Amino acid sequence: MLSGLYLWQQLRNDKSGLAGLSIVLIFFVLAVGVWAGLLGQDWSVASGARWQSPDANFWFGTNILGQDIFQRSIFSVQTAFEIGIVVSVFSTILGAFLGAIAGWYSNSWIDNAVLWLTGVLDSIPFYLFVAAVAYALQGKGWAMHIAMIATFWTTTGRLVRAEVMKLKSREFVLSAQAIGLPDLQILSRHLLPNTSHILLVQTSIAFVAAIKTEVILSFLGIGVQNGVSWGLMLAESTQEVLAGHFNNFLAASGMLFALLIGFNLLTDALQDAFDPNQAAL
Amino acid sequence: MQYLLQKMVHGLLLILGVTLVSFILMVWFGPDQTYTLIGKNATPEQIEDIGRQLGYDQPFALRYANYVGDLFTFNLGASNSSGEQVSSILRKTIPVTLALMIPGFVLGNLLGIALGLTAAQHRGRWADRLITGLSVTGMSVSFLVIIIVLQVLLSTPYGLNLFPVRGWQVGDPLSYFRYVTVPTLSLIFVTLGYNTRFYRAVFVEESGKDHIRTARAYGASSASILWKHVLKNSLVPITTRVMFSIPLVVISGSLLIESYFGIPGVGKVTFDAITNGDQPVLKAVVGLTAVAFVLIQVLTDFVYKLVDPRIT
Amino acid sequence: MSTPSLSVRNLSVAIHLREKISTIVDQVSFDLEAGEVLAIVGESGSGKTKTAEAIMGLIPKISWQVEADAIELDGRDLSKLTEAALRKVRGRQMSMIFQEPRTALDPVFTTGQQLCSIYRRHRGKTKPEAVSAARKMLGRVGFADAERIMGSYPHQLSGGMRQRIMVAMAMACEPRVLIADEPTTALDVTTQAQVLSRLVSLASEFGTSILLITHDLGVVAQYCDRALVMQDGRIVEQANIEDLFADAEHPYTRKLLASVPRIRTG
Numbered sequence: 001m002l003s004g005l006y007l008w009q010q011l012r013n014d015k016s017g018l019a020g021l022s023i024v025l026i027f028f029v030l031a032v033g034v035w036a037g038l039l040g041q042d043w044s045v046a047s048g049a050r051w052q053s054p055d056a057n058f059w060f061g062t063n064i065l066g067q068d069i070f071q072r073s074i075f076s077v078q079t080a081f082e083i084g085i086v087v088s089v090f091s092t093i094l095g096a097f098l099g100a101i102a103g104w105y106s107n108s109w110i111d112n113a114v115l116w117l118t119g120v121l122d123s124i125p126f127y128l129f130v131a132a133v134a135y136a137l138q139g140k141g142w143a144m145h146i147a148m149i150a151t152f153w154t155t156t157g158r159l160v161r162a163e164v165m166k167l168k169s170r171e172f173v174l175s176a177q178a179i180g181l182p183d184l185q186i187l188s189r190h191l192l193p194n195t196s197h198i199l200l201v202q203t204s205i206a207f208v209a210a211i212k213t214e215v216i217l218s219f220l221g222i223g224v225q226n227g228v229s230w231g232l233m234l235a236e237s238t239q240e241v242l243a244g245h246f247n248n249f250l251a252a253s254g255m256l257f258a259l260l261i262g263f264n265l266l267t268d269a270l271q272d273a274f275d276p277n278q279a280a281l
Numbered sequence: 282m283q284y285l286l287q288k289m290v291h292g293l294l295l296i297l298g299v300t301l302v303s304f305i306l307m308v309w310f311g312p313d314q315t316y317t318l319i320g321k322n323a324t325p326e327q328i329e330d331i332g333r334q335l336g337y338d339q340p341f342a343l344r345y346a347n348y349v350g351d352l353f354t355f356n357l358g359a360s361n362s363s364g365e366q367v368s369s370i371l372r373k374t375i376p377v378t379l380a381l382m383i384p385g386f387v388l389g390n391l392l393g394i395a396l397g398l399t400a401a402q403h404r405g406r407w408a409d410r411l412i413t414g415l416s417v418t419g420m421s422v423s424f425l426v427i428i429i430v431l432q433v434l435l436s437t438p439y440g441l442n443l444f445p446v447r448g449w450q451v452g453d454p455l456s457y458f459r460y461v462t463v464p465t466l467s468l469i470f471v472t473l474g475y476n477t478r479f480y481r482a483v484f485v486e487e488s489g490k491d492h493i494r495t496a497r498a499y500g501a502s503s504a505s506i507l508w509k510h511v512l513k514n515s516l517v518p519i520t521t522r523v524m525f526s527i528p529l530v531v532i533s534g535s536l537l538i539e540s541y542f543g544i545p546g547v548g549k550v551t552f553d554a555i556t557n558g559d560q561p562v563l564k565a566v567v568g569l570t571a572v573a574f575v576l577i578q579v580l581t582d583f584v585y586k587l588v589d590p591r592i593t
Numbered sequence: 594m595s596t597p598s599l600s601v602r603n604l605s606v607a608i609h610l611r612e613k614i615s616t617i618v619d620q621v622s623f624d625l626e627a628g629e630v631l632a633i634v635g636e637s638g639s640g641k642t643k644t645a646e647a648i649m650g651l652i653p654k655i656s657w658q659v660e661a662d663a664i665e666l667d668g669r670d671l672s673k674l675t676e677a678a679l680r681k682v683r684g685r686q687m688s689m690i691f692q693e694p695r696t697a698l699d700p701v702f703t704t705g706q707q708l709c710s711i712y713r714r715h716r717g718k719t720k721p722e723a724v725s726a727a728r729k730m731l732g733r734v735g736f737a738d739a740e741r742i743m744g745s746y747p748h749q750l751s752g753g754m755r756q757r758i759m760v761a762m763a764m765a766c767e768p769r770v771l772i773a774d775e776p777t778t779a780l781d782v783t784t785q786a787q788v789l790s791r792l793v794s795l796a797s798e799f800g801t802s803i804l805l806i807t808h809d810l811g812v813v814a815q816y817c818d819r820a821l822v823m824q825d826g827r828i829v830e831q832a833n834i835e836d837l838f839a840d841a842e843h844p845y846t847r848k849l850l851a852s853v854p855r856i857r858t859g
Contacts, residue, residue, distance in 0.1 A: 012609070013612075048576050051413050081463075090492070103407065115300075116291075116294055116295065119291075119295050119298070119574075120295060120298035120302060121302075122528070122574075123295060123528065123571050123575075124299055124302060124303065124414060124532050124570070124571075125528070125532050125536070125567070125570050125572040126529075127318060127532055127533060127536050127537075127551075127552075127553070127555070128303075128551065128555065128563065128567060129302075130305075130564065131555040132303060132306035132563075133306060135306065135558075136305075136306045208420075208421075212423050212424070215423045215424075215425050216423070216424060216425055216537060219425050219537075220537075220540070220552065221556070222555075231425070234423070234425050234426065234429070235425075237429070238429060239434050241429060241432075241437075241439075242433075242437060242446070244439060249429060253422075253423070253426040253429075253430075256423055256426070257421055257422060257423075257426070260420075260421035260422070261417065261418065261421035261425075263421075264417050264420055264421050265417065268417065362627065404655065405655045410667040490696065491691065491693060491696035491697050492696060492697055492699040492700065493697055494651060494691070494697075495691060495697050495698065495699070495759075496699065497651055497683070498649055498651055498683055498684065498688070498689045498691075499683060499684030499688070499710075499711055499714075499716065499762065500682075500683040500685065500714060501680075501714075502678040502680060509700055513701045513702070514699070514700065514701050516701075523685075589701060590700070590748075591656045591699060591700055591701075591746070591748050
């Protein structure tokens with residue numbers, strides 16, 4: 001059972017977890033800054049000469065079009081959070097819902113249907129799926145998000161299903177049934193809250209997966225269409241680095257790495273906090 | 282016997298499911314192929330003709346049935362872009378993809394197991410902390426970044442300039458080594474962090490079991506405990522992990538590696554097909570992947586029986 | 594007065610868990626005389642198992658703290674030995690049998706392999722020598738078909754059989770001290786008797802002293818010479834069997850004895 005206070009007490013002693021959380025928060029503040037129109041607004045302005053070295057005007061230099069790499073890097077923080085949050089939240093919700101239903105009605109046709117669905121989605125090559133969804137949507141920008149949500153939920157779904165199956169036979173469920181509570185209420189009020197530790201960790205993991213996936217999709221041309229992201233910056237840089245211009249690459253990969261490691265440290269800390277056996281040690 | 286039958290039914294349903302999803306997305310909602318095939322200045326009769334050929338006038342169920350039927354009879358057709366028979370394309374590209382991906386996949390797992398065992402053996406001490414730290418770092422780097430860095434470091438004048446930047450001119454062991462090394466190293470770097478962390482967790486869990494305490498009580502060294510007892514007892518989760526990461530690593534991974542390095546394997550062909558809307562090719566690849574997935578599941582059960590005497 | 598087989602002085606075991614330190618074993622001291630069967634009696638949680646594990650050196654260094662003035666096996670202080678030296682002692686001069694036969698044996702190796710490995714490791718036997726020694730030992734713990742048993746995996750055998758295999762492994766090197774941690778708790782009464790009687794007869798034949806951890810007073814009465822009573826990590830009473838059952842001193846011991854159901858006579 002998740003209690004904010006309990007979680008904080010556990011995290012407080014985890015140095016790397018705190019470091020991770022701080023990094024994530026810093027990036028979050030940057031993202032909000034961009035969203036509020038305060039930062040990174042000149043990301044598309046081609047104001048400098050191409051491939052300028054970092055100086056007082058252009059802190060990270062410019063790219064092939066003379067755009068400010070620093071502005072682009074900062075704007076990309078918002079892109080990353082937007083994709084990360086949308087995908088992780090929705091895929092976790094979907095996974096929790098389907099997983100809970102499958103677990104509650106385990107070994108029935110509902111369970112088999114959900115399991116079949118997870119099998120099918122896991123078997124489809126992911127990039128093909130994204131491309132296919134993009135076609136189906138006639139190129140509207142949501143293809144990437146939808147494809148990710150539609151495939152990321154399966155892990156959460158399986159974990160929630162297993163947990164619900166375990167909890168189903170516990171006394172508190174049996175007593176809830178005994179007093180006549182409807183199934184849906186038992187699921188939502190009693191069972192799902194007891195999976196919150198799983199959901200929190202999975203959301204964090206999905207955030208990381210979403211950002212990493214966007215990088216590759218943007219490189220392949222089926223990712224971010226409008227705006228800029230670290231993925232697009234890296235895609236631009238692939239040719240640049242062969243000619244010896246590394247600024248674009250370093251900026252994008254550096255910021256990406258920082259955010260990812262922040263989240264990964266946070267995820268580890270969350271997992272340790274929820275494990276009664278003090279996981280890492 | 283009944284178990285085998287059940288497995289086959291499940292496999293069939295899976296393949297049907299995958300083909301249904303791909304059919305819906307690519308064909309039903311897909312772009313109208315008429316003009317791709319006959320160009321813009323076509324007479325109404327020609328358009329109607331092609332339409333009938335492509336089956337645009339037929340109902341959903343019939344078109345889907347034909348779709349699946351074609352797949353099962355290996356009537357894969359010809360590529361829209363090159364005109365080459367899809368089956369011949371697959372015959373040429375599958376071996377390339379296997380030769381490309383297998384070394385990195387195998388090494389990534391072997392190293393992950395070795396590092397996981399080492400970390401578990403020295404749990405809580407500096408070796409463990411180092412390995413765990415490196416794993417988290419590895420998990421935080423994008424595949425794309427790794428490929429770019431390795432390419433610059435190994436294949437360009439800014440680095441060692443020892444290996445070719447892209448391509449696949451392989452005829453003998455030496456040229457194979459030259460072309461496969463950078464992609465293999467990329468694959469290892471990308472998967473190693475995740476693998477190590479997973480295997481370490483498995484080994485630590487196994488190390489806490491009663492029979493390990495017994496082994497220790499009879500004087501087994503910690504090396505022998507880990508590399509003999511813990512490892513052998515962990516073969517089931519290891520098998521599960523290896524088998525079920527094959528679709529993800531080999532199939533999705535090959536798409537990225539091959540398009541980046543210009544290697545003519547199934548991944549590159551698939552990627553080109555995506556960009557060109559080459560449906561016969563995509564249809565075949567999707568079907569193939571689904572079948573491969575089912576085969577993997579069957580094979581996995583078989584491997585379980587081999588490695589664990591408790592499973593009959 | 595001969596040297597005790599095992600001599601423990603002021604043994605303490607504590608665990609660190611998220612800033613809290615809990616003492617599991619508190620300043621325990623006792624002697625195990627040569628050839629005797631000494632019972633350690635107490636409820637679950639009294640620290641019996643951790644005492645045994647501490648003597649064997651099986652307690653992990655992470656999170657746990659083990660301190661003792663001395664743990665002497667035939668006069669040799671085990672607490673001062675390196676891990677490498679301890680490994681030579683474990684299974685050879687001192688061995689241990691655990692409570693749960695279902696999980697104590699390695700599931701992926703045959704019992705033959707597990708038994709033989711002890712002969713090869715501690716007695717330097719070659720494979721064929723180890724196999725014949727193992728076969729003989731299995732016979733001595735009551736297996737008529739040693740060959741079949743050696744080729745079997747633990748999950749193919751019953752609990753009683755597995756415990757007898759553990760006895761075989763424990764006695765393979767004719768140890769000075771055998772620690773048996775609730776060896777028959779998980780077995781039914783008839784099997785209990787089989788296992789224990791084999792164990793005790795082999796021990797007296799080899800001159801092995803036994804430290805028998807149990808909460809079963811019936812077992813204590815039948816097989817043991819002396820008993821220690823543990824409560825909350827401390828020894829509250831030490832006495833020989835007649836004295837203990839006739840007139841126990843400590844109130845806790847009296848309570849334990851009183852809780853054994855008695856059949857009314859007359």
